[in-house]
Amino acid sequence: LAAEVDEAISYEAVLEGLCRQQPPIVAEIGLFDIYRGTGVEAGKKSLAFRVLFQDTRKTLTEAEIESAVSKLRQVLQQQFNAKLR
Numbered sequence: 001l002a003a004e005v006d007e008a009i010s011y012e013a014v015l016e017g018l019c020r021q022q023p024p025i026v027a028e029i030g031l032f033d034i035y036r037g038t039g040v041e042a043g044k045k046s047l048a049f050r051v052l053f054q055d056t057r058k059t060l061t062e063a064e065i066e067s068a069v070s071k072l073r074q075v076l077q078q079q080f081n082a083k084l085r
Helices: 011-020 062-080
Strands: 002-006 026-035 044-053
Touching: 002 062, 011 026, 011 044, 011 062, 026 062, 044 062
Parallel strands: none
Antiparallel strands: 002 044, 026 044
């Protein structure tokens, strides 16, 4: 899950926001890359997060995963005015 945010926004704030709103099937969220450079607007940075989905009782469906990803994307857009990548 990658998003472009203002340079002034810390990755810790974004990670905390995602974790606070994470759906029940999200077992873990972690930052794996911060990118600045070609393709990223000046004054912005790209943050890439890995998301681990897990349900120990059953196999997750594609619809459940898509719904969880959609919720995380909403958090990025609404709380951090992020541009999804």
